[in-house]
Amino acid sequence: MNTNIFKIFGLVVSFLFVIACTNEEATEQLDESTFITEEAELSAKVDNATEVISDTFLQVFENEEAPVRIPGHRFLPDCATVTVSMTNTTKNVTVDFGSEGCVLDNGNVLKGKLIMAYAIDTEARTLVIEYSLENFYVNETQFEGSRSVTRQKENENGNPQYAMAMDLTITFADGTTATRSGTKTREWIEGSFNGNWGDNVFLINGSWSTTFRNGNTHSTTIVTPLRREASCRFIVSGAVELVRSRFTGTLDYGDGACDNLATFENGAGDIREIRL
Template structure:
């Protein structure tokens, strides 16, 4: 009888141990899946904010070009541009409408970009303010503002844009996040030649993304991100990520134009991320 009781106790112990192991493994897999999902969402925001930066820079540089054509060469025909000029200031509104316009990179944009600045073509440094109104990139909504400091030439002799971000991002499923920080875009190739398609930028900076559920993401660019106007995705560069539940790095590749990046966790585990 005592032997049967001991045998039964051992069986119960190992059964409970097995159940707990299965439960822990299931919880770890769920957390892992959630972490990868949030990393993917964050990467999508990083990539689509560059689309906004493209539109902003294209519009500003065309408006302030010495030789300017009456038709904007970089915006789709469905985008309406409204300009208000005074002796000292200029306001530019780009309206992509409520149905949306497809830009050259293949993204569908909706809503308005409102831009204003002091007119001074000779200034080496110029501050430009812009806000987003009912603005979408595909199905991701962006609202908020940016202050951009444009430098005609940085220490490398290249045009440069320092962007202070204060944005709210809303995904199609209702997930909401706020983003604040600073990003610098250095124009390293194709500047002022009238052909946006051969332009290349290097991006540095750091920012914080706070999700509405309380999760906080801190991002620091470790290796400058490379943005080529001929590709709709970031093609290279590495960012360090610190999250509420995990940390790691995201590598955008070695220059190939594709929609993939590789996330490496602090434990050394690798996951492919779709942009």
């Protein structure tokens, strides 16, 4: 009798142990899934903010180097100040959005300085432009670092194209930090050189890595070109693949609607909506 009781007791303990382990494992998987989604959301916000920087850079450069130059920079808000200095061979351009910030037409708020330098060569088919950021913010996120941009007047499609190498440090409003390095190619597919920045459209390809403060690194590859419309505050379509150690996922920016929504699908097929 006692033997049977001990056997039953042992089975109950084993059963409870298995349930506890299963629940713990499920909780860990849920926590990990949530954590990965949060990192994906931060990565998406960086993607969007870096495109705001690229918009601003290209807008200023193309206005400065336009065959028929429009006085001032009518695509920038009035609170932005553009300073130009030149030698016989080089041109330096500084755009200062001030410490309080300037609101762009698409609703993004920029603070700090964007500084660029390049050789004076109006006939060059390709031109290398170096630029750096000083106390620079896109909305509440700070960006530090530099980029090297190779501007091609015409690619094989007959469109202007910009190859960008980046090395940036990002600090979010809550103090969370990340670094990003990699390359992007921006093809200007609509609205080029017509004097109306608001109708410009770019397709973006490339790959890069983002390392968060905790040491986790996302390797990112664009699998469907990202579509950037200058009139919209957000990337409107395209998809990137995220890889981190044994986890993968796809970040999809949607079907072209101008909104702050995207979806993240992890390797198990679970889909979550995220906000840019």
